[in-house]
Amino acid sequence: MAATLSKMNLDVLSVVNASLISYIEAIAIVTILIFLLNEIYRWSIRIKGIPGPRGLPIIGNLHQIGKKVTPPEQYRLWSSKYGPLFQIQLGNKPMLIINSAAVAKDLLIRESGSFNSRPLFYVFHKFVSKEIASIGTSPWDESCKKRRKAAASALNVVQVDSYAPILRLESSDFIQELRKACDGGRTALNFLSYARRFSMNLSLTLNYGTRAENQKDFDGNSMITEINEVENNVGKYRSTSTNIKNYVPLLRLFDPLMLMLPGNSLQKALDIGRRRLSYHAALLEGLKTEISQRIDKPCIQGNMLKNPETKNLTDLERLSVSLSIMAGADSNTPTVAWGIIFLAHHPEIQEKAFQEIKSSHVLDSDPFGNGKVAYVDAITKELSRYYTILRLAMPKEVTAPVVYNGATIPRGTMIILNSWACNRDPDFFEDPFDFIPERWISNSDSHQQAHQFAFGMGSRMCVASNLAHKALYLAFLHLIAHFKILPATDDEPASVADPITGGGGANSVSTPPLYTRARFIPRNEFNIDL
Numbered sequence: 169m170a171a172t173l174s175k176m177n178l179d180v181l182s183v184v185n186a187s188l189i190s191y192i193e194a195i196a197i198v199t200i201l202i203f204l205l206n207e208i209y210r211w212s213i214r215i216k217g218i219p220g221p222r223g224l225p226i227i228g229n230l231h232q233i234g235k236k237v238t239p240p241e242q243y244r245l246w247s248s249k250y251g252p253l254f255q256i257q258l259g260n261k262p263m264l265i266i267n268s269a270a271v272a273k274d275l276l277i278r279e280s281g282s283f284n285s286r287p288l289f290y291v292f293h294k295f296v297s298k299e300i301a302s303i304g305t306s307p308w309d310e311s312c313k314k315r316r317k318a319a320a321s322a323l324n325v326v327q328v329d330s331y332a333p334i335l336r337l338e339s340s341d342f343i344q345e346l347r348k349a350c351d352g353g354r355t356a357l358n359f360l361s362y363a364r365r366f367s368m369n370l371s372l373t374l375n376y377g378t379r380a381e382n383q384k385d386f387d388g389n390s391m392i393t394e395i396n397e398v399e400n401n402v403g404k405y406r407s408t409s410t411n412i413k414n415y416v417p418l419l420r421l422f423d424p425l426m427l428m429l430p431g432n433s434l435q436k437a438l439d440i441g442r443r444r445l446s447y448h449a450a451l452l453e454g455l456k457t458e459i460s461q462r463i464d465k466p467c468i469q470g471n472m473l474k475n476p477e478t479k480n481l482t483d484l485e486r487l488s489v490s491l492s493i494m495a496g497a498d499s500n501t502p503t504v505a506w507g508i509i510f511l512a513h514h515p516e517i518q519e520k521a522f523q524e525i526k527s528s529h530v531l532d533s534d535p536f537g538n539g540k541v542a543y544v545d546a547i548t549k550e551l552s553r554y555y556t557i558l559r560l561a562m563p564k565e566v567t568a569p570v571v572y573n574g575a576t577i578p579r580g581t582m583i584i585l586n587s588w589a590c591n592r593d594p595d596f597f598e599d600p601f602d603f604i605p606e607r608w609i610s611n612s613d614s615h616q617q618a619h620q621f622a623f624g625m626g627s628r629m630c631v632a633s634n635l636a637h638k639a640l641y642l643a644f645l646h647l648i649a650h651f652k653i654l655p656a657t658d659d660e661p662a663s664v665a666d667p668i669t670g671g672g673g674a675n676s677v678s679t680p681p682l683y684t685r686a687r688f689i690p691r692n693e694f695n696i697d698l
């Protein structure tokens with residue numbers, strides 16, 4: 169009896185074993201099949217006739233990006249091998265990269281109508297911007313057209329002139345607060361928060377007619393801390409070279425399960441999106457209360473609420489305009505910060521600019537007005553070129569097939585303007601690695617009218633380039649007029665002001681400087697009522 173039972177057990181075991189083996193075999197065969205099909209698919213979507221570096225199965229070129237140098241610099245280096253327009257493959261997504269001014273013009277200006285959309289990204293659009301995306305991250309459709317039009321008309325040249333009092337207040341306040349904190353230049357000051365307040369106050373005032381009254385209010389304000397943290401995270405989710413799930417669909421297989429686990433990365437993305445909506449809702453509520461009490465200050469949201477022309481925007485569409493304006497602050501801050509670090513390490517440029525300001529007499533009558541000191545204006549443009557804060561302009565998506573050099577770029581292709589590489593294009597800028605403000609000053613062979621790749625190019629170029637340039641110009645004009653800026657310590661290496669070695673933000677969309685300390689010695693040369 170016992171012998172029969174153990175034989176039966178053995179029989180059952182061998183049946184279980186056999187079915188387990190065939191089960192494992194089946195899984196292995198299916199996995200190999202999925203892998204092969206995926207590789208065939210990846211091969212089939214490569215754009216024929218456009219070169220690019222070889223990658224690995226499944227991940228493509230993802231492992232080669234952002235390791236030794238930042239992605240924009242890596243793409244610039246690759247362009248010397250593969251040409252000014254090449255393709256890489258991020259997992260299952262081919263991506264074209266434009267690395268020269270000539271190709272940028274050929275495609276984004278001459279064929280602008282075919283490059284006016286934005287791609288959707290799994291992590292960003294499904295989780296962070298689940299309800300509504302900013303203008304810059306929205307595909308081209310009727311709604312995006314309306315939102316872009318509303319933002320563009322609120323930020324056009326005429327409107328920007330009407331924001332003169334806002335620019336005046338913020339640039340004068342910026343200098344005043346630095347003066348209070350600079351300790352006569354005896355100790356180094358971390359100026360990052362001051363640059364942030366300058367930029368964020370601009371965005372808050374334009375958006376909702378509100379601002380942080382002073383630096384203390386800014387540094388201690390919980391909503392400002394929240395905005396800073398959330399916008400910083402949003403910048404990371406917008407990066408095109410990280411967030412691997414955007415490109416490898418296989419990694420998304422278990423996401424429905426992942427979402428049930430608290431604290432996982434997708435929950436965090438959802439949370440950042442919720443937190444962003446929540447502070448915008450609080451700011452909007454504040455504005456509506458002020459409007460009802462007739463104590464509101466003129467601002468873009470207020471205009472949209474009151475102006476019948478823009479009333480055809482839904483609540484979410486108006487919110488999208490505000491998300492975009494808030495994101496703009498994130499680009500102004502690092503430009504101001506780089507400018508300060510650069511000036512601290514280039515006393516000769518500071519001195520020349522200071523003498524030009526003095527001899528121009530621009531500060532004598534209307535110090536925050538429209539009078540231009542050409543050399544400071546040129547420094548502002550050159551800083552934007554030299555550091556190129558958004559080194560990869562926001563990604564675009566092709567809306568109609570385009571033939572370029574015999575290759576057909578199909579509809580739906582993702583394409584990125586490497587503004588960093590275009591701003592270092594030796595065919596477009598003489599000595600592109602040198603900081604030469606004079607290249608922007610009018611003379612026969614100058615680039616005075618050269619394109620500012622820092623703001624992108626084509627039909628989806630930055631709608632606020634005029635405003636941003638004006639704000640930055642005023643900030644630098646008054647920084648140079650009011651302070652002699654020195655490095656934080658006498659032995660601080662010049663590499664901190666280098667756009668490559670001194671830059672951080674490898675995993676984000678913008679490139680801020682890593683070092684944000686300097687000494688500010690007040691000059692007291694101009695009698696300006698700040």
Ligand code: HEM
Pocket residue numbers: 303304305316319323374492493494495496497499500503557558560561562563585622623624625626627628629630631632633635636
């Ligand atoms: C130094 C400051 C700034 C820089 C360097 C900058 C740069 C850029 C770049 C590179 C783009 C993408 C362009 C393209 O795809 O070709 C962009 C888009 C955009 N920017 Fe700016 N920006 C700055 C400030 C601002 C400010 C202050 C605002 C708002 C007040 C703003 C609003 C926008 C909007 C709405 C878009 C999206 C346009 C679209 O997709 O149609 N920017 N910006």
